Amino acid sequence: MYTLAEKVQAGLQGMTVPLRVAVMGCVVNGPGEAREADLGVASGNGKGQIFVKGVVIKTVPESQIVETLIEEAMRLAEEMEAAGVASGQPSVDVR
Numbered sequence: 001m002y003t004l005a006e007k008v009q010a011g012l013q014g015m016t017v018p019l020r021v022a023v024m025g026c027v028v029n030g031p032g033e034a035r036e037a038d039l040g041v042a043s044g045n046g047k048g049q050i051f052v053k054g055v056v057i058k059t060v061p062e063s064q065i066v067e068t069l070i071e072e073a074m075r076l077a078e079e080m081e082a083a084g085v086a087s088g089q090p091s092v093d094v095r
Contacts, residue, residue, distance in 0.1 A: 004043070004065060005094040011070035017080040018088030019073055022051075024095050031056075033095060039072055041065055052076065 005023040012021070022040035024030030034040025035054040042049045048065040050058050052072055060068050073090070 005092050007066045008069050008073075009090075009092045011066065012073055012090045012092070015073065015077050015090050016087045017077045017085055017090065019076055019080065019090040021069065021073060021090060021092045022095075023069075023092060026095070030095070033093075037093065039069060039076055041069055 008021060008023060012019070019039060020037040022034045022037035024034050024040065024042045026042070026044065030042030030044070031049060031051070034042045034049070034051045037051070038053060040051040042051070043062065043065060046062050047059055048062060049056050050060060050065075050068055050072065057072070058068070
């Protein structure tokens, strides 16, 4: 799980909005915690449910989790910048 989070964190380098990203490794508690972040994943059994603003937008194979999270993070960052959200650094929560 930490390797996954480290890859996501690396992909968010240079981002200037306070995006909250949750990387959860438990299919039982993970969805609830991932829903509370701007962007999250609850992974298990070789796949991950991707959440944006509390809503599941897709389920992807484990091999596509990092790529999908970074793509969604960039999209959300653009929306946040356009809305005038204060600058800051993204945070990645791992459990």
